[in-house]
Amino acid sequence: GQNIDQPTEMTATEGAIVQINCTYQTSGFNGLFWYQQHAGEAPTFLSYNVLDGLEEKGRFSSFLSRSKGYSYLLLKELQMKDSASYLCAVMDSNYQLIWGAGTKLIIKP
Amino acid sequence: GAVVSQHPSWVICKSGTSVKIECRSLDFQATTMFWYRQFPKQSLMLMATSNEGSKATYEQGVEKDKFLINHASLTLSTLTVTSAHPEDSSFYICSASLAELNYNEQFFGPGTRLTVL
Numbered sequence: 520g521q522n523i524d525q526p527t528e529m530t531a532t533e534g535a536i537v538q539i540n541c542t543y544q545t546s547g548f549n550g551l552f553w554y555q556q557h558a559g560e561a562p563t564f565l566s567y568n569v570l571d572g573l574e575e576k577g578r579f580s581s582f583l584s585r586s587k588g589y590s591y592l593l594l595k596e597l598q599m600k601d602s603a604s605y606l607c608a609v610m611d612s613n614y615q616l617i618w619g620a621g622t623k624l625i626i627k628p
Numbered sequence: 629g630a631v632v633s634q635h636p637s638w639v640i641c642k643s644g645t646s647v648k649i650e651c652r653s654l655d656f657q658a659t660t661m662f663w664y665r666q667f668p669k670q671s672l673m674l675m676a677t678s679n680e681g682s683k684a685t686y687e688q689g690v691e692k693d694k695f696l697i698n699h700a701s702l703t704l705s706t707l708t709v710t711s712a713h714p715e716d717s718s719f720y721i722c723s724a725s726l727a728e729l730n731y732n733e734q735f736f737g738p739g740t741r742l743t744v745l
Contacts, residue, residue, distance in 0.1 A: 552733075561721045561736040562672070606671065616734065620671040 521545045523619035525607050530625045531597055539592045539605050539622045547612020553581050553592045554606040556621065562606055565592070594624075602626045630656045632724050634737035641712055642745055649707045649740045651722030657702035658724030662734060663695075666719045678705055712744045 522544045531537040543551070550569040554562035568574055568583035568590060580593040592605055607619040631654040641647050651661060660679050664672040676697050678684035684697040696708040705724075709716055719741050723734040 559719075559739075559741070561739040563736070564733060567733065615677075616674070618671045618674075 521609075521611065521617050523607055523609060523617055525605075525619045525622045527620070528623045528625065530627060531594075533597055533599060533626055533628050535597050536593065536595050537597060537624065539594075539607075539624065541590045541592070541607035541619055543588050543590070543607070543609045543617070543619075545609045545611045545617055548585060549610040549612065549614055551581075551583055551590050552608045552610070552616070553579075553590075554608065556604045556606055558603075565605075597626050599626050599628070630724070630726055630735040632658075632722065632735045632737040634722055634740050636740060637738065638741040638743075640743045640745065643713050644711055646708055646710045647712055647742060649709075649720055649722075649742075651705045651707070651724070651737050653703045653724045653735070656724075656726055658705075658726065659702070660725045661699060661705040662723045662725070663697060663705075663707050664721045664723065666721060666739075672721065675707075709742065712742070714744045717742055717744045 525541045552567050553565040555565050556562040566581035568581050573582045578595045583590045604621040604623050606621045608616045610616055633652045635650045639647055662677050663675045665675050666672050674687050675690045676684040676686045678697050678699040680699050680702045686692045694710055699705040719739050721739040723736045725734050
């Protein structure tokens with residue numbers, strides 16, 4: 520079956536760095552997405568990785584290793600507004616998104 | 629960027645009534661639209677995928693006679709929850725994908741919170 524695993528919840532301090540991991544097993548691979556979702560709102564796109572390596576976008580970076588079925592989202596200089604759920608999603612061979620359950624990130628002052 | 633709207637943002641209805649939710653792509657033509665449902669503290673669950681002018685493809689376990697999807701144009705898809713019951717209360721989110729993008733990124737609407745009394 521298809522499976523996306525990510526931690527349920529993480530806590531970090533304002534100004535610090537946090538890494539959210541995601542491992543996946545899917546039928547085919549056409550890219551991995553990270554989305555941010557604040558409570559009661561729809562997800563917003565953060566990043567897309569289809570090749571191995573690190574993609575940096577401001578305070579957020581996303582890494583992919585296809586051979587390991589592994590990705591992480593790195594958030595630097597954490598701000599209180601970064602408190603949200605972070606969803607990892609993989610596009611399979613049918614171009615269907617398989618969603619992880621999300622990681623709730625709690626930022627403390 | 630691509631903008632997707634949903635209407636209404638929230639709706640409260642009595643058990644047994646039907647509710648229609650609209651999803652529009654405002655500044656692009658969407659080749660495919662997706663409907664998701666999200667229960668509290670859970671991830672997104674894909675309900676169905678629809679392409680303009682053709683019947684929607686429903687995920688396993690989703691009743692197509694209960695959740696009617698109409699994709700009349702490249703900018704509008706509607707989801708009708710027929711004979712709604714309290715267990716249908718959820719956050720319904722649509723998304724639209726743009727074929728021109730290599731990776732079929734999905735742009736999400738703001739969601740519709742449905743409460744069935």
